[in-house]
Amino acid sequence: METYLWITSVWGVYLALAVFIIGMGWRIYEWATTPKSAVRLGMFPKPATKTGRFFKMLKDTFIAPHSAKIEPAMWVFAFAFHVAALGAFVGHGRLIAEFPILPELLGHDGMNAFAAMSGSIAGVLMLVGVLFWIGRRTFGPYKSLSVPEDYLLLFLLFGVIVMGDHMRFVYGDIIHADTYRAWFQSLLTFKPMFPEKLLSGNVGWSLGTHMLFTDLFLIYFPFSKLVHTIGSFSSNRVRSE
């Protein structure tokens, strides 16, 4: 298992982060240097003031009212997924450093209990969202519009989330953020190591597989349609001009 962990959770992470950072840098450079379209791509209806257009841009990016009108069920699942993903993203911050203030207020055990509850809710909501998307592309009318890339991305996301949930629900009572943090900080300081707790028992398989899917997901991200996470800002900005 230790070799599996070194491949997926040390070298794989370095490779994935390098590809992700260089790939996204290249994407942003491409967007920044593409000549402006001669055709106006403005909003409709267009708010009269710059402030109005700015807030419409934020609303279009974060609430996506047009999607809600076209496919309400999809909008509900997608919105829940994105809020949960944001929560999980913030929660993963504990792998870098413990949150300020909260642990003092809740105490060590209280903080872990809070993380367990919020992580479980986020993990389940994300899983439900991805299962909905897989179902929508597999059974509904969208099947004929789906290409292999759609399934590949959903499969990778599914793998990341199921294995994250596996750690959360199966090992959540025995292994807490401080153990994972020792490993993750060792990566950040380029002195990789695994605490004994991650090497004994089976949690290493779970972490290794969470990281395997995460590595593949990060490597693929800059080349996939998921760059919309960042691209939606630039396209909505162009529309707001």
Ligand code: HEM
């Ligand atoms: C470098 C990247 C990542 C690392 C180091 C990482 C590490 C971890 C760890 C250690 C846990 C277990 C937390 C615990 O039980 O205390 C976890 C849980 C989880 N991870 Fe990740 N993960 C990464 C990326 C991702 C990504 C990209 C996603 C989703 C798109 C994701 C989704 C989840 C979910 C849903 C859980 C369970 C809920 C939770 O504890 O927040 N992870 N991750």
